[in-house]
Amino acid sequence: MENLMGFTSTAEVLRYLRQNSAAIGPEIILTIWAVGVLIVDLVNPLNKRFWLGLFSLLGIGFAGFNLYRLHGIEGTAFSQMVVLDPFAWFFKVIFLVAAALVVLISLKYLDIEEAQHGEYYALILFATIGMMFLASGIDLIMIFVGLELMAICEYVLTGYLKFRPRSAEAAMKFFLLGAFSTGILLYGMSLLYGLSGTTSLQGISDALSGVSSNQPALLLATILLVAGLGFKVAAVPFHMWAPDTFEGAPTTITAFISVGPKVAGIAVLLRIFVQSMETVRSDYTVLVALIAILTMVWGNVAAVTQNNVKRLLAYSSISHIGYVLVGVVAGPESNGVFAASYYLFAYAFMNLGTFAIVVLMRRQEIQGEEVNDFNGLFFKSPGVALLMLIFLAALAGIPPTAGFVAKFFIFSAVIDAYFRTTDSLMAVLAVIAGLTTIIALFYYWRIVKAMFLTEATDQVQTRLTPAMTAALVVTLVFTILVGIYPGPFVELARAAAAPLQ
């Protein structure tokens, strides 16, 4: 804070702003672009809102280019509020890619739903900004504001089809539980501030390093933080909102909230716990391990009985977060942070690919959300069915896809942690992760069976638009590439994990 006080001239203020804003260049570009989308929507020179999507894609592209140029640069800005490091960089790439893919799959979908408005794209951009600040925030205030920027935009997007009772209901449930979890998280943050006397993560780390881990207030703060972030990433037992929200939200937004907030939530979890709460390592490890076990078991078991594909994928995404949490438990010494980052990277592509197909199934009067709607897809559109097969194989973790390599790293991290600490908890985690992967095969198989082995119940074709094709090609290429040629991505994820070692 001290250099804020010491300004003597306007020139000095400007210099300070110029030096610091370089660190948040992509966020600034996206903010300008999001406001720009709203203004262009108002003026509406082209009379077709379709172009707004392409306009926001351009903004994401510029932000991505700016982010690319920031690669390898490290440092903090704005009085230790945000940090530019490989960890933040890696996660920002995931968020920008997810936002771009969601815009691509939305273009046609919004026309079908007759809800093509500029706010939609602006809100996606604002939510992405929130996620990016979450990945780079190193101060509790920054993390809180980033979290809320992301969450509030997502409440609105979930209720975007406001004349559909299901969309409004999904938004209501998401909002109530989201706001509740924010309150819980905030209360934990306030206790942490009281214990350490600072909101900066580095300061908290220093202040807590001498404190006994048995202090009740510290344990309470830890539990509240884990619970609050558990809500955000939809980990069992804090997952109740996820299936309802996933089912009721517009499918494109389901795709967005199945990737964005979860990846951002894990990024914050890693930042707060691995970076600044080393003192309570043994406590939060047990807590997160229990949550991971519950998440893997319940996510996979509950998915088996679902008939709605969006609900099924909601439980599937809950179970994936369980595997990521296993990586968090394994800890930085066993490359757990690397494994979790890598898993999230692979998960973003394979999950968005799967949802792109579900969006594609929405055609004419058919909602395309039930497993039955996939009946005989192979005989109508073999290409789409094969794509879905590849994405589902990736989600199930079958080689040679991204999902297999990601799961492999998680397993090797937790097994390494077992041999390093000889903690039987790690062995339990590894066994349960292995067993639940087998359950997962079963419910993904149900969709495959509907596509390939069941006769078609309707003859309505799926129609590929150029934007949808582009999204499918990108997700397909990365789902395969991350699986068969992991080298460069492993390098990136290793670099990302390095600041938290």
Place this chain on the structure above:
Amino acid sequence: MIPASHYLILSALLVTIGVIGVLTRRNILIIFMSIELILNAANINLIAFSRQLQDVIGQVFAVFVITVAAAEAAIGLGIVIALFRNRETINADEIDLLKG
């Protein structure tokens, strides 16, 4: 001067009332008010610690929380209205289209 512990007890009471309210009440507006109680309990905590530690950051944090809570209230009430137009109810037990 009132010791910090009194403020902390007050905030602990508020957060308990808030959590119980969220878990037991069925009217969405009252659930929403309970959530606001939790946020304000955290605010009291932050300001009490700020005074105790003679450190201004806690108060800055509280100002941010108040701002964000205002935005959240606007969005939340908007969603309540959207829902009421569709369903003509704000009872949490009657909002049951989505389940499985």
